[in-house]
Amino acid sequence: MPKNKAARKLGGVLLGAFLLSLILATPSVGKDGRLSPEELPPIEGLPDPFLMDSGKRVQSVEDWNQRREEIKDLLLDYEYGHIPPPPGDMRAEETESMDLFGGKATLKRILLSFGENQEIQMNVGIYLPKEQSEPRPVIFLNDMVWYEHLRPLAERILDEGFIFAGFDRHDLDRDDKDRSDGVHPLYPDYDWGTLAVWAWGCMRVVDYLVTLDEVDSSKIALTGHSRAGKVALLAGGMDDRIAMVVPNGSGAGGAGSFKIEEKGVETLELITQPERFQYWFQKDLRDFVGHEDRLPFDQHFLKALVAPRLLLSTDALGDQWANPLGTQQTHRAAQPVFDFLGVPDHNAIHFREGGHDMLKPDWDALLDFAGHHFLGRPLGEDYKEVPFPDVPLELNWKRP
Template identity: 25%
Template sequence: MAEPVTFTAAQDHRNMMDQLHIETLRPGANGDENAPDHANYDEAKANPYPDWPDILKRDNGQPVTTPDQWWQQRRPEIVAAFEREVYGRVPAHVPAVTWRIKASEAETLEGLAIVATHLTGHADNSAAPDITADIDAMLIMPAASKTPAPMLIMFDWSPIRFPAPLKPEPEPANVDPRMAPFLAAARAGMLERLQHLLGDGWGVLLINPGSFQADNGAGLTRGIIGLTNQGQPRKPQDWGALRAWAWGASRALDYLSTRPDVDKNHVGIEGVSRYGKAALVTMAFDQRFYMGLIGSSGEGGAKPHRRNFGEAVENLTGEGEYHWMAGNFLKYGGPKNAGDLPVDAHQLIALAAPRLIFISYGIPKEGDAKWLDQQGSYMATVAAGSAWKLLGAKDLGVGNDYRTAQMPPPLIELMDGQLAWRQHVGGHTDTPNMASFVQWADRHMGRKTSSK
């Protein structure tokens, strides 16, 4: 085995450009509206590529009019294009993952009895012992559950730790010494989200994406991508971090499917911002997931690449974010452009049909920046609905003409179908939408909700 390569992000980025024979890329727009090179926020200039790829038309131009044509012909075409040009392919020889329990103990959450279990999913690194890719996870289950619980796997960016208790209270004398203080987010937004879910009888699995794939270009020869490549740089069609994080969520679902206390037919995935992108990618590529809560995902998630509003393709192809994507994606930051992409965000959302997808955003004045393009994401969700209707499910119920779609005001929810949209009045989080998500999902699962 060759020695693992150690690159900076700039060196890895240059290596991929060399493989693609690209000399230069167009610079990404500045998110600061006062900067001279700021992103476009003028709706009159936001749609330079108004003709989006048709979800229900095959690459050869033939219309898709039946579910069989979708499953056997059109959907595989869309998946192949996303793998080749956007997110990359997961290699066939990814190492197997073995799960073990590190520690488990009974706890309380706002008076609710729970059981917290610290887990590690170890990816077999015998072929490259110098590289590790272990999935750090925390399973939290309601202690009183008498039936298998629906589950939400949540991408969390903090190291997975757990104390007793979740809120500052006198610490019991019998706390497992292996349990360090719980992630700080659990004391704020995370705590509120856990209350909604666990209080309604759901289980939660928190996974730390950075534990098995770093969120930077320098990490591409390490983590699960580097382990699979035995420490060597990626090829243009290899997977990026978004696909790797989705792989980790799928391995967590493998584990949950072995537990009798989990309703394996009703497992969802959740994430915000870059992890909202990863949650949507997870839903698109792993059909075992029943539902997804996609929070403020922006470019590379629910925002169309073809929209010139806020963050753009050129931002994703620069040194700071290119590692999320396949190497081939760099081509669309120069010499090609967003209009040359064979697929776009509305088709990514459509890959989840007819399962449950809840697209969540906040408002710019509270910190969910215009950079994310809430209007464009709504347009993509509207367009995606044609796949739900073809498959006999309900979409947003507003038609599928993305060109004329106008985003409803905040708190005007579109949640009658399996595809849902809700813009809350908070910032860059999905916490204010969690209660609505739980009630909506419960209804589709035939459960009586108790979430407030």
């Protein structure tokens, strides 16, 4: 497993917080090189994304670029587990092709394979227009897009000027505790949870998309719902080739918050229960149950990694399990990073009425936002309205 970078650097953060002596007084470190919750200081409010591991605060774009890498290390070390490098040796084999929508488009099924022996395999689907004069932006849903119930959506996406693509993330991890299948036997030294496996899979699909003449490789939007929304945000934070990130109903481990949790939300304690979804994460994240104030990050750190690219978080007011208030507050806490980088409008949020699903209003918002930023169309709304404007967010830090 890669050496834990965040644990090595956390001493600088603690120095900046005048707590280095507390850490040095305890020579041991936590499991696998991570500092344990007991060895980390409690943090009042949401942590400062601008505080570098050296103890100084970000003052320039160059500083921020360094800080981004530190945040990546922190999130992978403590929350998601480590992600292997690209396996290389990509091959794409077309396994099926069918004309759809009265001959306007073709749905192609592709078997992607990677690695020296092509042992990593993924099923991809992509809808392409029959007549296309120039490369198009892509709406990439990290799910199986070839099923018939998604055909009306696919037709709409193509009619609005995009390509629609997706893949079967379960080819890599079946979404269970078993680590004897999927890609796990190929990477036995990696501590990645299922969310990181799937995010890595999204990056491999991007490897393929950027090779296509039909695709504008500078305009790839990645989305997903619920657990796939968590995956979209993680992949988007880690891969700069993804120009727009749209997590929908992603909640805990996604656009929500581990530190701001009202009654009825999925908490860190609930989501990391061994009988539920501990396997989605780096296994020791559960050690922070009851010590959430000692987490050296919250999900606004992951949102900040998307900047200066485009982020649109879509959620539902009735989806209490996904923590609407926490989602609002991490949106607000990420905003200073977008402001610092000169792109305040690139951090967007949209709430609708209703519950846990990805419905037409969610897609309306996604296509409106993508249509504006990718195709130059007028924007239907400003995507800045939050559902709980009277709830304050008190930050103990400010943007540089």
